[in-house]
Amino acid sequence: MAATRGPRPGALLAAALTLPGVVPQAVAQSVPDTGYIQFKYLDYRDWQPGARRMRVENPGLFVLKPLSESLVIEGSLVYDGMSGASPLYFNALSGASGEGVTDYRSAGDVRLTKYFDRFSIGVGVAYSHERDYISRAGSIEVRTWTADKNRTYAFGFAGSADRISADEGAVQGERKNVLDFLFGITQVLSPTSIVQSNITYSRGHGYFTDPYKLLDNRPDHRRILAWLTRYNEHFPSRDGTLQLAYRYIDDSFGADSNMLEVAWVQPLPHGWSVRPSLRYYTQKSAFFYFGPPVGSGLRPGEPYTADTRLSAFGAWTPGILVAKQLDDGWSVDLKLEYYEQRGSWRLGGDGSEGLLPFSARWIQVGVTKTF
Amino acid sequence: MAATHEITVDADDAEQARDAVDAAIADVLRIEAKYSRYRDDSVTTAINRAAGLREVAIDAETAALLRYADHCHALSRGHFDITSGVLRRAWDFRSASPRVPDAAEVEALRALVGWEHVQWSGEAVRLELHGMEIDFGGIGKEYAADRAATILQERGIAHALVNLGGDLRAVGGQQGGAPWRIGIRHPRRPASAVVASVDVSDGAIATSGDAERYFEKDGRRYCHLLDACTGMPVSAWQAISVAAPLAVVAGSCSTIAMLLESEAAAFLESQAVAWLGVDANGTLHGTLAQ
Numbered sequence: 282m283a284a285t286r287g288p289r290p291g292a293l294l295a296a297a298l299t300l301p302g303v304v305p306q307a308v309a310q311s312v313p314d315t316g317y318i319q320f321k322y323l324d325y326r327d328w329q330p331g332a333r334r335m336r337v338e339n340p341g342l343f344v345l346k347p348l349s350e351s352l353v354i355e356g357s358l359v360y361d362g363m364s365g366a367s368p369l370y371f372n373a374l375s376g377a378s379g380e381g382v383t384d385y386r387s388a389g390d391v392r393l394t395k396y397f398d399r400f401s402i403g404v405g406v407a408y409s410h411e412r413d414y415i416s417r418a419g420s421i422e423v424r425t426w427t428a429d430k431n432r433t434y435a436f437g438f439a440g441s442a443d444r445i446s447a448d449e450g451a452v453q454g455e456r457k458n459v460l461d462f463l464f465g466i467t468q469v470l471s472p473t474s475i476v477q478s479n480i481t482y483s484r485g486h487g488y489f490t491d492p493y494k495l496l497d498n499r500p501d502h503r504r505i506l507a508w509l510t511r512y513n514e515h516f517p518s519r520d521g522t523l524q525l526a527y528r529y530i531d532d533s534f535g536a537d538s539n540m541l542e543v544a545w546v547q548p549l550p551h552g553w554s555v556r557p558s559l560r561y562y563t564q565k566s567a568f569f570y571f572g573p574p575v576g577s578g579l580r581p582g583e584p585y586t587a588d589t590r591l592s593a594f595g596a597w598t599p600g601i602l603v604a605k606q607l608d609d610g611w612s613v614d615l616k617l618e619y620y621e622q623r624g625s626w627r628l629g630g631d632g633s634e635g636l637l638p639f640s641a642r643w644i645q646v647g648v649t650k651t652f
Numbered sequence: 653m654a655a656t657h658e659i660t661v662d663a664d665d666a667e668q669a670r671d672a673v674d675a676a677i678a679d680v681l682r683i684e685a686k687y688s689r690y691r692d693d694s695v696t697t698a699i700n701r702a703a704g705l706r707e708v709a710i711d712a713e714t715a716a717l718l719r720y721a722d723h724c725h726a727l728s729r730g731h732f733d734i735t736s737g738v739l740r741r742a743w744d745f746r747s748a749s750p751r752v753p754d755a756a757e758v759e760a761l762r763a764l765v766g767w768e769h770v771q772w773s774g775e776a777v778r779l780e781l782h783g784m785e786i787d788f789g790g791i792g793k794e795y796a797a798d799r800a801a802t803i804l805q806e807r808g809i810a811h812a813l814v815n816l817g818g819d820l821r822a823v824g825g826q827q828g829g830a831p832w833r834i835g836i837r838h839p840r841r842p843a844s845a846v847v848a849s850v851d852v853s854d855g856a857i858a859t860s861g862d863a864e865r866y867f868e869k870d871g872r873r874y875c876h877l878l879d880a881c882t883g884m885p886v887s888a889w890q891a892i893s894v895a896a897p898l899a900v901v902a903g904s905c906s907t908i909a910m911l912l913e914s915e916a917a918a919f920l921e922s923q924a925v926a927w928l929g930v931d932a933n934g935t936l937h938g939t940l941a942q
Contacts, residue, residue, distance in 0.1 A: 290922070292727060293723060293727060293905060293923050294897060294898065294901045294923070294924075296719070296720055296723035296724075297798075297900045297901045297904075297931070298898075299719065299897050300716050300717065300795060301712065301713055301799075302799040302802050303795065303798035303799060304725060304798070304898070305801060309687065356774070438922075517854050528667060542735065550829070552664065600942060
């Protein structure tokens with residue numbers, strides 16, 4: 282029979298999917314038509330065997346509001362209260378939980394985005410202030426998309442100028458300037474899947490050293506190339522969405538890293554949804570990192586650090602986000618994350634030696650109102 | 653689209669549900685007004701009036717529907733043809749005293765049937781022969797059902813059933829996880845008689861058959877489904893129901909299968925859809941016949 286040799290299986294379905302609006306489209310770019318105001322409160326603690334370290338309590342306010350059909354303003358205000366054995370000092374040093382430090386940081390940013398028929402322009406400024414560190418930043422981002430809105434290109438440029446003064450250290454008025462360049466593509470692959478890939482090149486010079494760390498002396502130039510790719514696929518049969526993210530960072534300090542995250546968003550009846558996630562992170566050590574004891578490997582005039590954040594390690598972060606949609610545009614969410622870092626978990630090689638495991642947890646509650 | 657239309661929504665927020673349903677109904681009415689061949693101001697009427705005279709500019713939506721009609725025509729090897737409506741001038745199923753037209757009458761009208769006489773692009777369409785007509789009858793209603801489902805979803809409705817004259821599109825099952833249970837009517841028995849029931853959470857079911865718009869003459873039943881290749885009503889099947897991810901696919905598959913007669917099963921299998929057919933003797937066939 283002729284009908285059996287002709288059509289390709291499912292040819293009509295493929296043809297029907299080109300009809301406008303027969304299935305909800307994953308759209309790469311659109312103007313937000315609703316605004317929201319969101320309050321988040323983060324409680325962060327980290328610890329090592331036998332020692333509690335940092336505690337951060339961080340309330341934050343985020344607002345997005347369409348000012349017209351083509352103009353959107355968004356902004357945030359964040360306040361950090363930090364206390365504990367900070368700034369993070371040497372991991373294996375028993376005295377690190379000594380007298381402790383209390384510090385506060387307040388930060389805010391505003392971004393204005395204007396949408397045109399085939400492109401948008403966003404301009405943003407940010408300011409952050411704490412006792413020993415002031416940062417000012419500005420950014421501009423241009424996005425352009427294809428007529429069917431299935432592909433979006435993003436071009437971004439940002440610059441920041443920081444000033445560092447540490448009471449306890451002999452550091453006054455040091456500067457650090459960083460320029461960031463971003464290029465990204467977002468592509469709708471099918472009505473249920475979308476992929477986004479961004480490359481950011483960051484070039485900084487100035488004072489990268491930690492003023493609170495004994496003997497810390499870092500290069501005054503840093504170049505970072507970060508490549509982040511996200512893939513989301515919705516599975517209508519399960520009413521859930523798979524979210525994958527992979528990031529590779531090439532760092533001139535030598536602390537190259539890989540990050541992979543897998544998450545699943547599952548809507549449940551009565552407005553509930555859950556998002557379990559698992560993230561793996563692994564990095565090499567900076568070329569000027571030297572493990573315990575302090576001072577080993579130190580050569581006069583050469584870069585040196587004992588900051589464990591620049592050591593070689595691997596880390597796992599399981600997490601869960603539970604959200605509930607309420608009436609009248611209100612929603613609430615709770616996020617829990619647990620982080621554990623060990624030298625031995627580094628992928629494809631040994632981690633730095635002599636470091637205790639490092640653990641942290643995040644509890645974040647959020648309330649959002651859309652309008 | 654003179655039939656019963658119904659949208660069922662399972663939601664907690666009554667106001668949100670009402671807004672979503674209003675928007676979905678508005679879009680169904682928009683499509684009806686835009687493509688109805690009975691309306692003086694529709695796109696279909698404008699295209700038909702210009703037949704043999706000039707081309708008519710069309711928008712992206714109309715172009716997409718023409719492209720889909722082109723696929724249906726190719727996959728059915730010409731049996732499904734949106735220009736076949738002129739045959740109704742000979743086959744009048746609405747008449748109080750219907751008659752079987754003679755062969756010459758049908759042949760004369762068949763000269764005006766032919767997708768190959770339609771010149772179309774993304775921007776314009778032209779019917780080459782004076783007297784030609786197109787209609788979106790085999791596609792438009794199901795397309796409207798799919799769009800209604802999308803509009804409901806985009807407005808936060810996770811559980812809905814759109815029923816446009818017996819062509820159904822389900823979204824997300826019922827609240828609490830149960831699927832929508834859809835009964836398939838028996839084509840010869842009263843409306844309440846069901847030959848099968850199908851559970852659908854996300855997907856569509858459409859039926860094409862001879863149960864409505866037909867007449868009987870000398871013991872033979874003549875139904876409204878006319879084969880564009882012969883100009884004659886089809887008779888191999890009483891009805892064919894198709895379950896597919898989209899209503900527009902279910903609808904065109906069931907119609908094409910009816911028109912392909914003895915090749916219906918092979919065609920439906922090639923389209924990877926689930927189906928239930930009632931043949932001329934009343935025997936059930938298809939993947940849903942168990």
